[in-house]
Amino acid sequence: MAGDTAAMTALLEAAGEAGVDIVPIVFDRFFAEFPEARALFPHVEAAAGRMVNETLEAMLGLAENAWWVETTIVNFVDLHRNYGAIPAAQWTAWVDMTVDALAEAAGEGADGERAWRRQAGRLKAMIRAA
Numbered sequence: 270m271a272g273d274t275a276a277m278t279a280l281l282e283a284a285g286e287a288g289v290d291i292v293p294i295v296f297d298r299f300f301a302e303f304p305e306a307r308a309l310f311p312h313v314e315a316a317a318g319r320m321v322n323e324t325l326e327a328m329l330g331l332a333e334n335a336w337w338v339e340t341t342i343v344n345f346v347d348l349h350r351n352y353g354a355i356p357a358a359q360w361t362a363w364v365d366m367t368v369d370a371l372a373e374a375a376g377e378g379a380d381g382e383r384a385w386r387r388q389a390g391r392l393k394a395m396i397r398a399a
Contacts, residue, residue, distance in 0.1 A: 273332040273384035280371065280381030281325070289374035291367070292321045298366045303359055309352050324367045328388040331395075339395065346399035360396045364389045 284291065296317055300307045310316065323345070330338040349355050368389050372382040 273387060274329065276381035276384035277329055277332055277388065278381075280375045280379050280385060281329075283376060283379040283381075284371050284374035287374050287376055291370040291374050292317050294370040294373075295321050295363075295366050298370070299359075299363060302362055302366075306359060321367060324364060324392075325371070328364075328368075328385060328392055331388045331391045332384065342392070342395045343399045346396055357397060361393050364393050364396075 296313060307313075323341075327338055327342060327345075330341070368382070368385045371385065372379070375381070
């Protein structure tokens with residue numbers, strides 16, 4: 270949708286200005302909901318920041334209709350098959366938790382959450398199709 274990139278960037282900047290690191294928030298929530306997944310991360314700190322950043326980048330790429338997004342998502346899903354069958358609920362929750370944490374970090378009244386949610390929906394559909 271036109272304008273999503275600007276709105277998403279504004280929310281991302283608001284979260285950055287608030288100084289909140291969403292990475293531990295996302296992982297704490299994810300492991301609380303899916304404690305069995307914790308075993309897949311012997312060194313969570315080695316992957317945590319990259320995973321959250323790549324999720325955010327993929328949604329921004331979708332908003333920009335970037336050429337690389339579809340291949341990247343297919344590769345992410347394929348790579349994760351090395352860890353076994355990842356239930357669809359985990360993929361969905363991961364994307365939603367990332368957007369939730371970002372919106373919370375930006376604070377009430379920050380603009381752009383709807384744009385992130387639109388692109389999150391597109392990302393989840395791509396993951397299901399991969």
